[in-house]
Structures are given as C-alpha cells and as structure tokens.
Amino acid sequence: MKFSDNEIKVKGDREITLVPSIKDKALRINLNENIYGTFAEIGAGQETVRHFFRAGGSSGTIAKAMSAYDKDFSDAIYGTETDGRYVTESRLKKMLGHEVRIMEERLNREKHPNKVFFSYANTVATIDFAKQFKGHGWVGIRYQIEPDEDYNEITLHIRFKETDARLQQETLGILGVNLIYGAFYKYNDPKKLLRYLYDHLDKDQLEIDTINFSGPRFADVDNRLMSLQLVKNGMTDAVMFDPEGHNVLPAAVLYKKNILALRGSFRPVTKVNMDMYEKAYQMFLEENKVDKANTLVVFEITLSNLRSEGEIDERDFLDRAELLCSMGQTVMISNFQEYYRVVEYFSAYTKARMGLAMGVSNLIDIFDEKYYRHLSGGILEAFGKLFYRDLKVYLYPMKDEEGNVIDSESLMVHPRMKELYKFFKFNGKVIDIPEVDEDLLNIFSREVLKLISKGKPGWEPMLPAGISEMIKQNHLFGYDPKKEPAGQV
Numbered sequence: 383m384k385f386s387d388n389e390i391k392v393k394g395d396r397e398i399t400l401v402p403s404i405k406d407k408a409l410r411i412n413l414n415e416n417i418y419g420t421f422a423e424i425g426a427g428q429e430t431v432r433h434f435f436r437a438g439g440s441s442g443t444i445a446k447a448m449s450a451y452d453k454d455f456s457d458a459i460y461g462t463e464t465d466g467r468y469v470t471e472s473r474l475k476k477m478l479g480h481e482v483r484i485m486e487e488r489l490n491r492e493k494h495p496n497k498v499f500f501s502y503a504n505t506v507a508t509i510d511f512a513k514q515f516k517g518h519g520w521v522g523i524r525y526q527i528e529p530d531e532d533y534n535e536i537t538l539h540i541r542f543k544e545t546d547a548r549l550q551q552e553t554l555g556i557l558g559v560n561l562i563y564g565a566f567y568k569y570n571d572p573k574k575l576l577r578y579l580y581d582h583l584d585k586d587q588l589e590i591d592t593i594n595f596s597g598p599r600f601a602d603v604d605n606r607l608m609s610l611q612l613v614k615n616g617m618t619d620a621v622m623f624d625p626e627g628h629n630v631l632p633a634a635v636l637y638k639k640n641i642l643a644l645r646g647s648f649r650p651v652t653k654v655n656m657d658m659y660e661k662a663y664q665m666f667l668e669e670n671k672v673d674k675a676n677t678l679v680v681f682e683i684t685l686s687n688l689r690s691e692g693e694i695d696e697r698d699f700l701d702r703a704e705l706l707c708s709m710g711q712t713v714m715i716s717n718f719q720e721y722y723r724v725v726e727y728f729s730a731y732t733k734a735r736m737g738l739a740m741g742v743s744n745l746i747d748i749f750d751e752k753y754y755r756h757l758s759g760g761i762l763e764a765f766g767k768l769f770y771r772d773l774k775v776y777l778y779p780m781k782d783e784e785g786n787v788i789d790s791e792s793l794m795v796h797p798r799m800k801e802l803y804k805f806f807k808f809n810g811k812v813i814d815i816p817e818v819d820e821d822l823l824n825i826f827s828r829e830v831l832k833l834i835s836k837g838k839p840g841w842e843p844m845l846p847a848g849i850s851e852m853i854k855q856n857h858l859f860g861y862d863p864k865k866e867p868a869g870q871v
Contacts, residue, residue, distance in 0.1 A: 407563040408437035419500035420481045421447040426506040430558025474520040477503040500525030508547045517542040534597030541589040591618040620716040627707045636731035640677040662739035662776035682714045701858040722768040742780040749795040781823045837865020
C-alpha cells in the first residue's frame with residue numbers, strides 16, 4: 383500500500399503491500415473490455431463465476447457459465463473417460479479444450495479484434511457425507527494475453543483440508559478468482575503467481591500438490607522448479623516427477639502400489655546409491671504379496687537436503703533430479719525430515735507393502751530421541767507410525783573409521799534405545815543387505831562432489847555408467863572443464 387500525499391502518516395509506519403480483495407480482483411477483470419471467456423464448473427457449484435456475477439460489469443466478461451453435473455450430460459459434452467472417473471486431469475483438459483473451441487467457433491474475430499479469450503474450468507469432489515474423504519479437484523485456465531497469440535494454460539490439483547462442504551465450496555471460489563486474476567496480471571512472475579493463489583486463503587484450508595504451466599508466456603518456465611516452490615512455500619508436503627522429468631500427481635502414481643523408498647542427497651548419485659537400490663529392490667520383490675508390475679521405487683530428496691547456505695539451490699536441485707530421472711527413476715521432493723512422516727504420506731494412498739532402503743548411519747539417527755520431542759508419545763509414537771504396517775528396513779552396511787564393516791548386528795544405538803532396537807531386529811523389521819562389495823563402502827558423495835567442483839581427477843569410476851558423461855556434458859554440480867588437468871576432459 384502506498385500512502386497518498388494527503389494521507390496522515392504516523393512515525394514508525396511501514397509501507398505494506400496491498401492485497402486486492404476478491405471482489406476487486408473480479409471487478410478489475412470485469413471492467414477490462416478485452417477479457418472475455420467461459421466458466422465450466424463441475425462438482426462444487428458455480429463458486430468461481432459467482433464472484434464475477436456479484437462484482438458487477440460481468441456481462442462484458444462472461445460469455446457462458448455452466449455446470450454439467452449429470453454424468454450423461456457431461457459425457458455428451460466432453461466425451462467419456464476410459465477409467466470412468468470425472469475428477470481427473472484428463473477431464474479438465476477436455477473441458478478447457480471444448481470451451482475454447484466453442485468460443486473460437488461462435489465468436490467472430492473480425493467483430494472482436496481486440497478480445498482475448500479464456501476458459502476457466504474445474505472438476506471437483508467435495509467432502510463425502512460420511513466425512514471419510516475430504517475431497518479434491520482439478521482447476522485450470524486456458525487463455526490469451528494478446529488476440530493473435532496462442533493460448534497459455536495453467537492447471538493445478540488441489541486437496542481440501544476443511545471438513546465442511548460449504549466451506550470447501552467457498553474456498554474453491556476464492557482460489558478460482560485468484561487463479562484467473564494471477565493468469566492475466568501476474569503471468570510475468572510465475573513464482574509470485576503461485577503465492578498469490580493463497581490470497582485470502584490459509585494453507586490449513588487447501589493444499590496444492592501439482593501445478594503445470596504451458597504456452598508461449600511460460601515457454602521458459604521449468605515446471606519442476608514450480609513444484610519445488612509448492613514444497614518450499616508450504617503449499618504441499620511432497621511433489622513427484624516421473625522418469626521423463628514431468629510433474630505427476632502423487633496420488634495417481636502411488637495409488638495401491640507396493641512402495642520401496644530410498645532417501646539421500648544424491649549429490650551426485652553414486653554406485654553406492656544404485657547398489658543399495660538394486661539389492662534392496664530384489665529383496666523387496668521376494669516379499670510376500672509384492673508383485674513387480676505393481677511396485678514403485680521412489681528416490682526421495684528432503685527439502686533440508688536441497689538447502690545450500692540457508693537457501694534452496696534451484697540449479698543444484700535440477701542437477702540431481704535430471705540425473706535420477708535419466709536413470710529411469712521416479713523422484714520425490716518432500717518436506718519430511720523424519721522417516722515416519724514419509725510412511726504416513728505413502729499410507730494415505732496405499733495399503734500395500736512398503737520398504738525403506740537406507741544406510742547404517744541413517745538407521746542410527748532414527749533411534750535418536752531428539753527427533754521426536756515434539757510428539758506427545760515421543761519415539762514410541764513415531765515407531766508405531768513407522769512400523770505399524772509391516773514395513774521393513776533394508777540396511778546397507780558402512781565402514782567405521784578403523785575400516786570395520788558395520789551392519790545390523792554390530793551397529794550401536796544409544797543405551798536407552800538398545801532394547802527397542804533389539805525388538806525390531808528380532809521381529810525381522812531390519813534386514814541386512816547381503817554381499818556388498820566392500821570397495822563401494824569407500825565411496826562418499828560429498829567426496830565425489832569436492833573432486834568435481836575442484837576439477838580433480840578420479841571421481842568418474844565412483845558413479846554409475848553414463849553419469850560422469852552427463853555431468854561433464856551439462857556442467858552439473860559446478861563442473862568446469864577449465865579446471866580439469868590436461869587430458870582429463
């Protein structure tokens with residue numbers, strides 16, 4: 383907010399940024415003589431368009447508003463879905479495409495040379511009557527900035543946190559106005575646009591766990607970085623990328639899957655990481671009721687592992703994600719510091735088998751009480767959440783300073799935790815990964831990173847096949863060919 387010349391200022395006042403009200407946002411769009419489009423909302427009422435009708439001047443903005451609630455009507459307009467569901471990204475895309483196509487067909491460009499068209503759509507399921515499922519939905523806009531320009535698109539997936547259908551409807555309406563307003567007036571800064579989606583909303587009301595930008599105005603936007611912003615801003619706890627490096631909806635990827643997760647810095651991914659993965663994966667597949675076709679391996683990087691000097695290093699993040707995805711892996715970026723929170727997150731989407739592959743040092747950390755002081759039940763509560771569903775830990779050995787190999791039999795936890803550890807070990811919750819090449823235990827990613835950044839030789843054999851070539855070709859992790867000794871490049 384900028385003070386006018388005749389406004390009284392009190393000593394000590396600070397300049398603050400004015401956040402337009404929802405009515406002001408809708409009114410600004412309504413009063414723009416060129417912005418013109420349609421609203422198609424399914425599943426939670428016409429909550430977004432309602433704000434535009436009430437703001438005034440909507441006749442110059444709204445070409446059509448509709449809600450095809452009946453499934454047969456919806457299928458007749460937008461086509462059927464192969465999986466029979468309606469709250470999907472595919473349905474949202476069909477809605478956006480259909481409405482834009484209708485507008486282009488019915489409105490004469492010669493008659494409206496300055497009009498920029500848009501189509502806003504959502505397909506949503508609010509909380510059920512039994513209040514077991516809080517509800518979720520897909521929301522999006524396809525729109526122009528210039529009349530002769532191709533369409534841009536922003537799509538996102540939301541999860542409701544409120545437990546009242548009416549409140550969820552109101553939240554959806556506010557989000558919709560924020561999205562439309564941001565699309566037209568904040569498109570030049572997608573990171574800020576993300577934050578503005580929560581104007582007049584609280585993170586306790588709504589979670590945004592997937593977002594994608596496309597079109598000419600977003601040609602330089604990396605959607606993986608936008609997903610990183612979702613986690614960084616506290617809009618969601620985790621985001622995922624498929625082996626092609628595309629944003630994917632966690633619920634869709636994890637649904638009813640057997641899950642094996644590996645947490646690490648992967649800076650860079652080394653032969654140790656891949657040896658741990660390959661051996662743990664084979665052990666996991668031998669477990670009862672684990673079908674390979676229904677099994678997903680997730681390489682998880684926590685937000686704390688992405689921080690460099692107190693801030694998230696986005697370039698470093700992309701380097702790690704690109705390497706893992708290039709190896710055909712699914713990557714998850716999370717805000718989970720404790721392992722039990724990862725298991726809780728997966729449990730929301732699957733009741734199938736789960737496994738964690740980790741090194742000895744990580745397992746010792748799990749038995750450190752200081753990580754659970756915020757829980758009323760302390761470490762016992764955390765372990766109840768971690769192991770309650772027959773989860774198993776596949777343990778990769780390590781070498782101590784004297785060169786001795788440490789495994790589940792020889793590791794040392796705090797004396798107070800000794801009996802607790804023995805309980806889980808005795809009951810088969812912790813299993814050693816066998817036949818590990820001891821030479822691999824001398825490889826540490828932090829040492830590899832130092833060699834790369836300082837231009838010293840000898841790091842290439844420590845990495846999986848093809849990874850050193852990618853690092854050199856793309857200058858990842860600070861690699862600089864000018865630092866390499868002669869004959870090394």
